[in-house]
Amino acid sequence: MSSARPADPFAEIDRLVCGAGFVPAEIATRARALQAAARQRTSDAPLSSSIAAVLLAQCGRRVALFTGFVVPESYPGGENDGPLGTVALARALKRAGFDVAVHADPQVLDHTTWLAAEIGADVRIAPIPEAPSSELVDAIDVGIAIEKPGENAAGHLHAWSGRRIEEGSISIDGLFERLSAAGKPTVAIGDRGNEIGFGAIHDEVLSLVPEARRCTCGCGGGTAAVTPADHLYPAAVSNWGAYGVCAGLAVATGDRSLALRPDEEERLLNVAAVRGCRDGLLKTVAFGVDGISGSVSIRIVGALEELVGRAG
Ligand SMILES: [Zn+2]
Numbered sequence: 001m002s003s004a005r006p007a008d009p010f011a012e013i014d015r016l017v018c019g020a021g022f023v024p025a026e027i028a029t030r031a032r033a034l035q036a037a038a039r040q041r042t043s044d045a046p047l048s049s050s051i052a053a054v055l056l057a058q059c060g061r062r063v064a065l066f067t068g069f070v071v072p073e074s075y076p077g078g079e080n081d082g083p084l085g086t087v088a089l090a091r092a093l094k095r096a097g098f099d100v101a102v103h104a105d106p107q108v109l110d111h112t113t114w115l116a117a118e119i120g121a122d123v124r125i126a127p128i129p130e131a132p133s134s135e136l137v138d139a140i141d142v143g144i145a146i147e148k149p150g151e152n153a154a155g156h157l158h159a160w161s162g163r164r165i166e167e168g169s170i171s172i173d174g175l176f177e178r179l180s181a182a183g184k185p186t187v188a189i190g191d192r193g194n195e196i197g198f199g200a201i202h203d204e205v206l207s208l209v210p211e212a213r214r215c216t217c218g219c220g221g222g223t224a225a226v227t228p229a230d231h232l233y234p235a236a237v238s239n240w241g242a243y244g245v246c247a248g249l250a251v252a253t254g255d256r257s258l259a260l261r262p263d264e265e266e267r268l269l270n271v272a273a274v275r276g277c278r279d280g281l282l283k284t285v286a287f288g289v290d291g292i293s294g295s296v297s298i299r300i301v302g303a304l305e306e307l308v309g310r311a312g
Helices: 009-016 025-041 047-056 083-095 106-118 134-138 173-181 199-208 238-253 262-275 294-311
Strands: 062-067 099-104 124-127 142-146 186-190 231-234
Touching: 009 047, 009 238, 009 294, 025 047, 025 199, 025 231, 047 186, 047 231, 047 238, 062 083, 083 099, 083 106, 083 142, 083 238, 083 262, 099 106, 106 124, 106 262, 134 173, 142 173, 142 238, 173 186, 186 238, 231 238, 238 294, 262 294
Parallel strands: 062 099, 062 142, 099 124, 142 186, 186 231
Antiparallel strands: none
């Protein structure tokens, strides 16, 4: 591994969270193409750079992170993609000086609490309400969604498989719309286009992810999400996107403690498995995420940590 200072650490972070060289080429290529579409909507700077900048401009304020992908038939206790990235990013933001709250689907609340405790993320964790109050909207300065299903054009949440989510994850689309209407920044991290935030590049999702055009529930809306976020961060695996934002914050601030460590990722993966969080592709408990071995996630986190060290 090179010890030279990277020319553009943020560009390297964006590349790493797509898993190039770590995952099948088609997965990395799709994530890169989704990132390129997201970049075209903003400043064309690396996404991890612009997201770190927009977050740090709000330092000290109240940031709310949302997670939970619950489908009773497939993941009654939620997917393991989302909560791990959420607690890592929550810890980074807390260490950077933010007032941090995590909001998780009720079925994922306890798991998220355990995961946060495992890495010492000392943040408030609360259930996502069915109907967000004005007080909740008022209490948020920045909203971040990590692997959170988003409504399609027909107003329904869908799993990647095409199944409509009923009695599972609670929609946060209305909440994000209210944050946007109030001029509050929103950030969304996702991997397949059915998560909130991808409305920012809806047309590109339909062309880059052809499977998103269809769903199996008969609503006719497909799985592609329609609600945008101000800043969308596509990644091969959503957890990796959140780890990339942590790394971006670490580079931007010079504080290496904001990055997750590989040994911490291993512990998070084990805790998620013990708690019954499932692999989103295998639909069973596994040491891995989205059908990709946990050893790969640990190597991605290691590469991000190494990059942060070189950039420092
Ligand atoms: Zn449908």
